[in-house]
Amino acid sequence: MQDISPATLLVLVPLLPLVGAVLTLLLGRVLGGRAHLPAIAGIAGAAAVAVVLLLGTANQVGGAHGPHAEPVRPVEMISTIWQWATVADAYSPPAGSPAAIPGTAVGGGAGGTARAFTIPVALRLDPLTATMLTIITCIGLVVAVYSIGYMHHDPGYPRFFAVFSLFVFSMSMLVSASNFLVVYVFWEAVGACSYLLIGFWFTKPEAARAAKKAFLVNRIGDFGLAIATFLLWMTYGTLDFHDTLSPDGTILPGILGQTRLADAAGIVGGALGTAICLCLLLAACGKSAQLPLHVWLPDAMEGPTPASALIHAATMVTAGIYLVARCAPLFMACPGALVAVSLVGATTALVAGLIATVQNDLKRVLAYSTISQLGYMFASLGTGTLLGFSAAIFHLVTHAFFKALLFLGAGSVMHSMGNVIDMRRFGGLRRIMPVTAATFLVGSLALAGIAPFSGFFSKDEILASLHAKGWPNAHGEHHDAAPSAHASLWNAGFVATPAAARGAAAEAVHVLEPLDRPATWQALFWMSLFTAGLTAFYTFRAVFMTFTGPTRVPEEAGHHAHESPPVMAGPLVILAVPAAVAGWWLFRTQWLAHFLSATPSFAAPAVAATATPHAFHMDLALQGSLAAAIGVVIAAIGHLGRRSDGPQMERFLGPLEPFFANRCYIDQLYSALVVRPLEGLALLAALFDRAVIDGLVNAVARLPVALGGVVRRLQSGLLQRYALAGVMGVLAIVLVLAWRLRG
């Protein structure tokens, strides 16, 4: 492969799955039961290339074992594929254009030029992208292989693999795009793939409804991303992440380019910066199912389980994490926005954890658990420290392994139980499906954060990052230089923001910024610790209900209750290995943290300055483990070895149980506050259209009738007469006008 440039390899990662998708679509009918071949070949090729790129990038970053204090050089490579669109500049000449008022240089470009709208489809390669690409393609490959067994005999077999492959393409493009507009494009494209897969069994009304709901809720998030994109364009005059060289040899700094990041004043803070970051956060909340936009993810479980595993657990839903991590330097300039990220994350983690405890549908337990774990990652991102950012990505990686494993395990159960997924209807399955049970247990140990499984280490780092913010002195760190540096920017950004936007954004700043103090972070830490206990509880509740107790199978399963075939069990075993040991290895070597720190966004001085020496905090590890242990013990008391159709959570939660069982009534709240009022407004508009506007038009049309006999002769109903009258009237007016003009 030495002859192939990294740029070519980078293009191959999305390209191969795309080719696979197109071939599957075209040849689906012909291939029939072998329709998975092009898709799997494409994804496998992409996975191989992604690993090569990961190793190559790691090579460039160098010395994983060097002293951590040594500053890491940012590593990135940009490859532009084609120019999507170019619109040069403003119509009004600089003299009349407000954008060219002296003393205002737009977006760091030369003074006097407006914001050029130049959108290159450019791909980038850096440690963060390489990590994401590897996760997406490798887990995609494992899940695709599993799907051969799971989707077997489905009439939509080729369609499944075509969309699946298309998703891998879109997701790869999303994480390697180097331009906000291109990110937006694939942000929606993955959403469309998700829509098609949730609604895969479209004859089921619930599936069709869930697909629509997912798309619409995501569109609300996309609204945030669109506004953020516009604001970024207004602010920086470009949408590129990277620096570009203009034809005359000057550097046009990209938003997340190294030129801008190296400059302390390069990133806008204050009200404008906060507004941008909050819009990005809204987008992230939509895609990553955070409060209050999480409502689509549980319903998305209507889709085939492999799609749930890859899209709604391991990869697509982490796009929000990726976006915030990628934009880390933007958030670093806005302490208020960072607090908001953590608040949303920790709150979501807690609420989703509570709801997960009362779910009886195995897939929904996992869905809420996904929401909750994504909340952890957001909480960690919001700390605004290098530790927090890398801990979030670390958890993203381990979570991708163990959550994909758990979903595939649930799919295996579902497959064998005749599509029944209500845990109350089966039990003791470890005797029927030992491989599934064992691998599910490994995934659960990882999810619950039991040492030494992978979730333990990543969760520990997240808790450590929150702890460091809550008790700064305990960590002997003081990196509070940032606020003073922001002071001037705050004013600059504030003044330049249009008054209308200024009000709301300034409000947000005033509310959020005072929250950035240790007491808040301490509260977030305790919330997260409590959620760790909850996680262990609901996870093991599910394990005990499904795999222990007397063996029972629902009648739907018939006599077919059996372990899944090797093509499904194999992927479970393959995923169980990293779910068990990846966390330990990555934690011990700090390979990932070191690698990621060379990402331009993390190597920016503002982020890099927050680096702390790597340390293992025994007290934190003990607290986390204790919480997890308590959770497991309570679950064991409630469910170990018992029939799963016995009494449920009402024993613990009492009157609160219905509240959580109804998902905190958030769906009902949406219906009452958003859907119904809008539908009412729509009805009103339709009524107005018919009664008022059309009525007025008809009234105007009847005016001649009212004039009666004068024009009766024209009311002959003959089209020609109307036309003739029109022309004659025109001529009359023309004559009058002409006469006036001459005179």
Place this chain on the structure above:
Amino acid sequence: MNGLSPGMHLVLVLATPLVGAVVAWLLGARGRDAVRQSAAVTALLTLAAAGWLVVRYLASPEAAAGEPYAVVTLPWLVDGIFDVRLSLGLDGLSIWLFGLSALLSLTAVLVSWGAIQERPVGFYVLLLVLEAAMLGVFAARDVILFYVFFEFTLVPLFFLIGIWGHDERRKAAVTFFIYTLSGSVLTFLGLLTIVLWNASHTGTVTFDIDGLTAGLAAHPLPMNAQGGWLQWIVFVALFAGFAIKVPIVPFHTWLPLAHVEAPTGGSVDLAGILLKLGIYGFLRFSLPMLPDASAAAAPWIFGLGVAGIVYGALVALVQTDLKRLVAYSSVSHMGYCVMGLFALEPVAVEGATLQLVNHGLSSAGLFALVGMIYERFHTRNIASLGGVASRAPWLAALFMLFTFSSIGLPGLNGFVGEFMILAGSFQRAWSGVSEACRPAYLTLALLAVAGVVLGAWYMLWAVERVLFGPSREPPTGGSAHAHHEADEHGHHGAAGGATDDLAWHELAALVPLAVFVFWIGLVPATFLEPAAGPLRGIMQPSARAFAERMLEPDRGPAPGKIVAIP
């Protein structure tokens, strides 16, 4: 054939459908098959010739220079003060709409293949005459030809709706005719005033659009009380005709009625091409010739555009008739074009111009598909439909494609126009208006972005109800035909689905549109670049006037730029 001059080539393209109309009429005696086949061949030939002309244009030096191409001028009355010439030609602004007209005419013929059983001769003759008129209006370079073709699109469509329409076809046809005619009579007045004003100042009576634009730039119509606010009056007169054509809310009520009653082929041409004439008129006449009035009216029309986006989407949300829903979606989508045009920012204007083509493709595709659904299930009532995807998977797949195009899914064409319109409008709101107007502009821009969410809502709701869910037989009641078909096919549902799926002529009608849906979405530069030059010339006077108006009271605040990287 290189010897064929571009001008002759253009005349040939315009003549082909007329010749075809005569041929179809002569073949009338031989029955429906002969007529529809000859119409299809004519439309295909026209499309080939028009497509070839587009390709020649793109390769020509005129395209690179942004100049008119294939100009043909016929002196009519050149004597003394009279300099009246009939002139045809194409430029970067009209070239895609010209090509789209040829493309959609073929679609219109093919979607009528099975639907038109009665009086096929008249139908296809009118369809071909309509094609010639649509091609002509985009090729016209003088006011006379423009107006003749502009009005001539009206007559064939009036008869298409009135004769081959559905139950309320007479009412729809008359409403459509009276409504648009009364608007265009005012437009005619306005255009004549422009011609006379120009004549009285330059001493030459010319109808040439370029000549008038230059003349009015040198001697603008007065915008003050002394001059009788003549520029305002003329602007309002032109606006009346163009706004009804677009249609801009609240002048839209003829549209749902006309669409619902029109035969599918008529709807395809109406939504795909005729609605574009309004925006095209603004671009050719109002904006370049009346820059001061355009600039003064811009904020209000911008607001009407946004109102149309939200209003159209809301009304679409509660429609029970699928075709009516798509009609209201047109109102909403044309609102984006209006908004983008009157944002007077390059990004938005180029987006709006591209959106004309985009909407032409997606709405024509959707109307064609609604017609195909109606032919199969004999209802357009959303509540009676369901599970179409199991019975006609390819129909459903294409319906989803055009839906995605319509709701602006990235990678497809609709996104490009929509995003550019919104980005340009946002730019205008952020740093192109006075401090006093900014809150209103920002609110409108945000509302328009929110309209994107509403747009997805009603379209996906319709998709969910019509395509998804269990396959069902709509309660057709009196329609014996449906039962007859069901018996004929024997079985329904997923297994027997293919029997309801697209026929060859339906695929042939839709696949070309789908190709362009992807092409524009992935490589919009191909389609944006030719228009950029002409648009710059057209928009500059209004944009400059707007900037002057906005900055008059005070030189305006510092715009939203903050960062200066040394």
